[in-house]
Amino acid sequence: MDSMYEILMGLPLFKGVSHEKISEIVGMAKFHFLKYLPNEIILNAGDQCTHIKFIISGKARLTIANSDDRFKVSQTLEAPNVIAPEFLFGRAPFYPCTAEAIEATGILQISKSDYIKILNTDEIFLFNFLNILSKNAQKAVDGILAITTGSLEERIAFWIISLTQRGGTDIALTCRQRDLYSLFGVQRTSFLATLESMRNRGIIEYNNNEIRINSRDSLLDILNTAAE
Structure with missing residues (x-):
């Protein structure tokens, strides 16, 4: 039980x-522990989100792409973490991303019905879940403001x-540069000048087909500074 407690508390x-509450939910809910080998698919974009899935060991590569794969955003999530929890409920409970194990990876999954029971056993569970949902909702508001009035960098x-998680x-x-500056509705020279400015400040690296982010927190700082 101690090892189970340590896994869940992480x-x-x-x-x-509390340790007592963990003991209680272990007795009432089914915990499924799954192992994935390197390069094995954990879930596919469009799969129905019937379980909440936690990464408890290893790491996974998550990729979101548009319908023709011309535009992709990928990220690595390491244990301990949870995959796309905001898609567990709502009108479209389907995973937006594909998740692939980078190395031997352990997943703990709990069915939606059992997770609802857990949320109802203690306010802390509910608070933690609502806190994640709130952060994502607030992130969307900042982004909408950036799109309507913000700079290209924002x-x-x-x-x-x-399109990524905390x-x-x-x-x-991953996208061709010409598709990106068309997407953002700017001239090529303005787009490249913005990328160069971000690279000079250590935020990104880029080439003709890819922009790599050195620090997600630096992007959050850009949005937070704009909001202020």
Whole structure:
């Protein structure tokens, strides 16, 4: 039980829960532990989100792409973390991304019905889940403001922040440059000048087909500074 307690306490949605409460939910809910080998698919974009999935060991590569794969945003999530929790409920409970194990990776999954029971057992569980949902909702508001009135730098930051999770690393936006400056509605010279400015400040690296993010927090700083 101690090892189970340590695993659960390390997960973002179980923070602050007592040992006694963990013992209680282990007895009432089914915990499924799954192992994935390197390069094995954990889930595909469009899969129905019937379980909440936690990364408890190893790391996974998550990729979101548009319908023709011309635009992709990928990130690495390491344990302990949770995959796309905001898609567990709502009108479209389907995963927006494909998740692939980078190395031997352990997943703990709990069915939606059992997770609802857990949320109802203690306010801390509910608070942790609502806190994640609130952060994502607030992120969307900042992004909408950036799109309507912000600089190109702010719009790029919003796109990447909105399609990645907190704790995501090795973030890459893969798309041809000419498609990107068409997407953002700017001239090529303005687009390249913005990328060069961001590279000079250590925020990104880029080439003709990819923008790599050195620090997701730096993108958040861009949006937060703009909001102020």
